[in-house]
Amino acid sequence: MNVLEVSDLKKHYPIHAGLLRREVGRVRAVDGVSFHIAQGETLALVGESGCGKTTVSRCILRALAPTSGSIRFDPGQGETVDLATLPKRALRPLRRHLQMIFQDPYSSLNPRMMVGDIIAEPLRVNGVPAAERHARVLELLDLVQMPAVARTRFPHAFSGGQRQRIGIARALALNPRLVVADEPVSALDVSVQAQIINLLLDLQDRLKLSMLFVAHDLSVVRHVSDRVAVMYVGRIVEVAPTDALYRTPRHPYTETLLAAVPAPDPMRRGRQMKASGDVADPAKPPPGCAFHPRCPYAQDRCRVERPELTEVAPGRWASCHRAQEIELAGVA
Amino acid sequence: MVERTSLAVRDLAVHFEMEQGTVRALEGVSFDLHAGRTLGIVGESGCGKSVTARSILRIVDRPGRIVGGQALLDPGTAEEADLIAMDPESRRMRGIRGGRIGLIFQEPMTALSVHYTVGNQIIEAVRAHNDLSKAAARDRAIELLREVGIPRPELRIDAYPFQLSGGLRQRVGIAMALAGDPDIVIADEPTTALDVTTQAQVLDLLRRLQREKNIALMLITHDMGVIAEMCDEVAVMYLGRVVEYAPVADLFTTSRHPYTRALLRAVPSILATPRQRLATIGGAVPHPGARPSGCAFHPRCSDFMPGRCDAASPAPLRPGEAGASCFLEAQP
Numbered sequence: 136m137n138v139l140e141v142s143d144l145k146k147h148y149p150i151h152a153g154l155l156r157r158e159v160g161r162v163r164a165v166d167g168v169s170f171h172i173a174q175g176e177t178l179a180l181v182g183e184s185g186c187g188k189t190t191v192s193r194c195i196l197r198a199l200a201p202t203s204g205s206i207r208f209d210p211g212q213g214e215t216v217d218l219a220t221l222p223k224r225a226l227r228p229l230r231r232h233l234q235m236i237f238q239d240p241y242s243s244l245n246p247r248m249m250v251g252d253i254i255a256e257p258l259r260v261n262g263v264p265a266a267e268r269h270a271r272v273l274e275l276l277d278l279v280q281m282p283a284v285a286r287t288r289f290p291h292a293f294s295g296g297q298r299q300r301i302g303i304a305r306a307l308a309l310n311p312r313l314v315v316a317d318e319p320v321s322a323l324d325v326s327v328q329a330q331i332i333n334l335l336l337d338l339q340d341r342l343k344l345s346m347l348f349v350a351h352d353l354s355v356v357r358h359v360s361d362r363v364a365v366m367y368v369g370r371i372v373e374v375a376p377t378d379a380l381y382r383t384p385r386h387p388y389t390e391t392l393l394a395a396v397p398a399p400d401p402m403r404r405g406r407q408m409k410a411s412g413d414v415a416d417p418a419k420p421p422p423g424c425a426f427h428p429r430c431p432y433a434q435d436r437c438r439v440e441r442p443e444l445t446e447v448a449p450g451r452w453a454s455c456h457r458a459q460e461i462e463l464a465g466v467a
Numbered sequence: 468m469v470e471r472t473s474l475a476v477r478d479l480a481v482h483f484e485m486e487q488g489t490v491r492a493l494e495g496v497s498f499d500l501h502a503g504r505t506l507g508i509v510g511e512s513g514c515g516k517s518v519t520a521r522s523i524l525r526i527v528d529r530p531g532r533i534v535g536g537q538a539l540l541d542p543g544t545a546e547e548a549d550l551i552a553m554d555p556e557s558r559r560m561r562g563i564r565g566g567r568i569g570l571i572f573q574e575p576m577t578a579l580s581v582h583y584t585v586g587n588q589i590i591e592a593v594r595a596h597n598d599l600s601k602a603a604a605r606d607r608a609i610e611l612l613r614e615v616g617i618p619r620p621e622l623r624i625d626a627y628p629f630q631l632s633g634g635l636r637q638r639v640g641i642a643m644a645l646a647g648d649p650d651i652v653i654a655d656e657p658t659t660a661l662d663v664t665t666q667a668q669v670l671d672l673l674r675r676l677q678r679e680k681n682i683a684l685m686l687i688t689h690d691m692g693v694i695a696e697m698c699d700e701v702a703v704m705y706l707g708r709v710v711e712y713a714p715v716a717d718l719f720t721t722s723r724h725p726y727t728r729a730l731l732r733a734v735p736s737i738l739a740t741p742r743q744r745l746a747t748i749g750g751a752v753p754h755p756g757a758r759p760s761g762c763a764f765h766p767r768c769s770d771f772m773p774g775r776c777d778a779a780s781p782a783p784l785r786p787g788e789a790g791a792s793c794f795l796e797a798q799p
């Protein structure tokens with residue numbers, strides 16, 4: 136059963152110029168993205184800066200209105216809704232099922248509220264009585280491995296990692312159907328990051344969380360996700376179960392990304408491969424396969440004909456004309 | 468061949484006098500930089516990596532104060548000079564800063580102004596350290612841009628920084644650092660803000676320039692992958708001290724300090740198995756204003772020996788010798 140089914144999602148920003156502010160072009164920030172997230176599954180969205188990861192997640196949360204496409208969401212009451220087209224008013228009751236974990240644990244918590252009230256806020260807004268709220272806050276603090284006394288203290292008394300736990304507790308307060316986490320550990324230091332990664336793994340097991348995990352750190356993603364979707368200039372170029380994607384990538388861009396990550400092992404030194412060229416501009420994506428100017432395997436066809444995302448093996452999708460004929464290197 | 472020691476840092480101590488008390492940001496840091504070699508400096512946020520770099524260049528922010536130690540340029544030669552003894556505003560120090568010693572920042576925009584073209588800024592840097600005409604300095608600037616792998620430098624030289632991608636900007640930052648033809652380069656998290664693909668290019672560039680110019684490189688990072696990929700020797704810092712120093716291969720296979728071992732186990736790996744948990748280090752880095760007694764790592768250490776580790780400080784490392792500052796090591 137799928138909690139979320141995104142199809143052909145687009146988010147374009149018009150570019151205006153001249154005295155009359157005429158539209159002269161469009162930034163194709165997200166340009167036809169489709170994927171699903173099954174109940175209990177964590178899907179990671181990865182890719183270089185500017186490829187559209189945050190734009191996708193903000194469309195799902197409807198912090199942005201999509202240009203087109205559908206976002207079918209199952210709030211768990213038998214019927215799915217299309218978040219892409221739902222009027223704002225109809226969205227409100229759905230908010231509790233869709234929660235967000237933020238990147239920055241410093242700016243995302245109200246400094247004037249006690250931690251207990253921060254965590255209870257979504258409960259209060261949704262009419263949970265005070266007595267139940269209290270019990271639930273204690274339960275949530277325990278869930279994120281924070282002491283009960285944290286309840287009566289203010290955010291400034293806590294470290295970055297502890298604040299991130301508080302943010303996670305708040306996101307989980309209403310047992311959401313889907314959690315969207317945009318770079319939830321990238322602002323954290325190594326030792327704290329390890330604690331939060333373990334916490335997320337625990338929560339996935341215990342609560343069967345469904346999660347969209349946006350990240351640019353491919354090492355972190357390998358630890359926490361069940362499947363990975365790789366984005367390049369507004370489109371998904373590959374989707375696969377995590378281990379398969381890392382071991383045997385099927386899209387040259389995935390290979391390029393993986394090869395660029397330096398492994399924490401000096402014996403593997405020098406294997407790091409450098410990709411040529413810069414990320415394409417989503418205002419002027421190259422014709423054909425957008426990756427072709429950087430792709431070591433590009434042929435004439437790649438420069439004119441855009442490859443579609445197709446199933447190249449059971450459960451594995453890639454958008455590359457040559458996906459079936461080239462052998463790509465992964466990281467074992 | 469005996470390698471030339473370019474810089475010897477000895478017992479460097481830096482304090483920040485704050486309202487809440489004295490923050491001992493550095494408490495006796497020692498290490499050597501050798502021509503043609505790369506020393507990695509690694510450790511969690513706040514351990515003093517940047518303060519170390521800034522002290523050598525004599526640009527410590529207020530209210531920071533160097534309270535002891537030396538930074539000897541060309542130690543043991545007739546030209547030996549202690550940077551710590553110099554007036555930071557003196558002509559000599561200004562000549563060394565950006566001249567003999569180049570600095571590369573995490574965010575290239577710290578070194579670049581938004582108001583001037585890339586060319587103007589590099590030309591100025593070139594002329595600050597070389598007696599060249601404007602025209603000759605411009606030629607040199609174009610050459611520098613070409614050296615750092617910027618395509619079509621004759622055109623790019625007239626671009627403003629905001630017109631360049633993050634990767635190109637960092638290349639400009641490196642070109643700036645090279646403008647005075649330094650033989651020592653201090654790079655403070657030069658790739659932390661970059662995508663992995665761009666990081667791979669920039670690391671490759673640093674490696675190539677170092678080889679060509681026999682530069683002594685001090686590479687600050689918190690990324691163990693970057694350490695494994697780039698460094699010859701590594702200094703691990705914790706709360707203002709070097710707690711372990713080792714050749715890079717030994718650091719990863721036979722690290723001697725419990726903190727190093729814990730740190731290595733906590734790092735997410737591109738080689739992880741699905742849902743692999745990380746070993747965590749208990750607690751968090753204490754604030755340097757509240758340094759624990761004895762070995763500052765003892766409250767988090769799995770090898771903690773009560774009555775010993777919390778009673779006295781383990782002997783500091785002897786510069787240039789591999790080892791750990793820990794009571795598990797033989798004490799003098």
Ligand SMILES: Nc1ncnc2c1ncn2[C@@H]1O[C@H](COP(=O)(O)OP(=O)(O)OP(=O)(O)O)[C@@H](O)[C@H]1O
Binds near residue numbers: 185417
């Ligand atoms: N309001 C806007 N107007 C025009 N372009 C925009 C706007 N917001 C985002 N973009 C562009 O859309 C593209 C996608 O941005 P997005 O923030 O989704 O990328 P991302 O993958 O999350 O990147 P990062 O890893 O840096 O967070 C970028 O090229 C960005 O410049």
Ligand SMILES: Nc1ncnc2c1ncn2[C@@H]1O[C@H](COP(=O)(O)OP(=O)(O)OP(=O)(O)O)[C@@H](O)[C@H]1O
Binds near residue numbers: 492513514528
């Ligand atoms: N401007 C300042 N004012 C007060 N204290 C400072 C200042 N700059 C640094 N410090 C203190 O010095 C310590 C070391 O800081 P430093 O910037 O060197 O850390 P770092 O190892 O570079 O960390 P990061 O990985 O976050 O860059 C900090 O913990 C901080 O307490």
Ligand code: SF4
Binds near residue numbers: 770
């Ligand atoms: S000295 Fe003791 S407390 Fe410190 S790191 Fe070594 S074993 Fe741990």
Ligand SMILES: [Mg+2]
Binds near residue numbers: 188189190
């Ligand atoms: Mg983003």
Ligand SMILES: [Mg+2]
Binds near residue numbers: 517655
């Ligand atoms: Mg720093």
